[in-house]
Amino acid sequence: MHLLVFVLACSCLALSQGASHDWGYPDLDNNQNEPFPKWGGLCDEGKKQSPINLHTKGALKGLFDPLKFENYDEKQSRLHMVNNGHSIQLSGFKHDLTLRGGGLMSEFVVEQIHMHWWSEHTINDIRYPLEVHIVHRNKIYPNMSMAADFKDGITVLAVLYHVSNTPNQAIASIINSLDDIKSYDQMNKPVQVKDSLAVDDLIPNVSTYFNYAGSLTTPTCAEAVTWIVLTDTHPVTLDQVNEFKGIEYEKNKQLHNNYRELQSENNRAVVLVSQRAGAAQLCSLGALLTLLLAITVQL
Numbered sequence: 417m418h419l420l421v422f423v424l425a426c427s428c429l430a431l432s433q434g435a436s437h438d439w440g441y442p443d444l445d446n447n448q449n450e451p452f453p454k455w456g457g458l459c460d461e462g463k464k465q466s467p468i469n470l471h472t473k474g475a476l477k478g479l480f481d482p483l484k485f486e487n488y489d490e491k492q493s494r495l496h497m498v499n500n501g502h503s504i505q506l507s508g509f510k511h512d513l514t515l516r517g518g519g520l521m522s523e524f525v526v527e528q529i530h531m532h533w534w535s536e537h538t539i540n541d542i543r544y545p546l547e548v549h550i551v552h553r554n555k556i557y558p559n560m561s562m563a564a565d566f567k568d569g570i571t572v573l574a575v576l577y578h579v580s581n582t583p584n585q586a587i588a589s590i591i592n593s594l595d596d597i598k599s600y601d602q603m604n605k606p607v608q609v610k611d612s613l614a615v616d617d618l619i620p621n622v623s624t625y626f627n628y629a630g631s632l633t634t635p636t637c638a639e640a641v642t643w644i645v646l647t648d649t650h651p652v653t654l655d656q657v658n659e660f661k662g663i664e665y666e667k668n669k670q671l672h673n674n675y676r677e678l679q680s681e682n683n684r685a686v687v688l689v690s691q692r693a694g695a696a697q698l699c700s701l702g703a704l705l706t707l708l709l710a711i712t713v714q715l
């Protein structure tokens with residue numbers, strides 16, 4: 417009897433692992449009240465989960481040295497884009513795009529860029545129509561799965577987009593290739609992006625941002641992410657956002673929304689960072705002291 421139960425349990429597990437859609441989002445266009453599903457593991461039990469609501473007033477104030485971007489202004493003419501059933505993702509950068517400075521203790525390199533339609537983070541309780549995630553791996557770890565095991569493993573630069581009547585050119589150059597990957601039949605088959613694009617074009621002013629320790633917003637929800645959520649937003653039209661809503665994750669089923677519900681802050685330090693004018697030699701130390709002081713004050 418016990419053996420039978422064990423065998424049944426094992427085959428159920430194998431089935432769930434083998435399924436092509438083992439996690440997903442509620443279709444809120446179809447039913448606004450459909451609950452967000454539980455994704456299991458750390459996603460349900462973690463205490464440093466993302467996204468969260470970011471309050472300008474409630475945040476601690478920090479003064480960091482400037483973020484330093486390398487190669488983000490390089491025109492990328494051979495980017496790859498894939499519909500992975502949860503988002504669309506860009507990769508295949510010519511040279512390493514590296515990020516350092518701010519409160520970061522080491523150098524990070526861009527692994528991939530993807531989007532969420534309806535933003536995941538909210539700022540002062542406002543949800544924006546689009547959020548772009550530029551996912552960086554700490555260079556001291558050889559790959560993303562290793563990096564996800566360490567709390568300093570990953571940095572995500574998040575850019576929120578606000579509604580505008582003027583189309584966003586950088587987003588338009590991504591949308592131009594969407595038809596090649598939209599349908600379910602093309603899922604998980606990368607294509608080359610037809611237009612060229614500099615990653616810089618996706619990023620507004622970086623002089624102020626929210627900084628907090630959180631997680632990936634998709635399973636495994638690893639608590640390895642230093643979040644940099646810019647307070648400046650970029651414009652996008654609703655027609656452009658609707659183009660993303662047309663990608664399929666199952667035959668004839670469109671991914672109308674792909675944001676995770678807000679998570680508890682759990683007394684984490686959320687720092688609203690302003691950039692120190694002029695990078696002095698002592699900035700890194702200063703940034704660390706500011707953060708330590710901010711955390712101490714909160715405790």
Ligand SMILES: [Zn+2]
Pocket residue numbers: 530531532549633
């Ligand atoms: Zn994301």
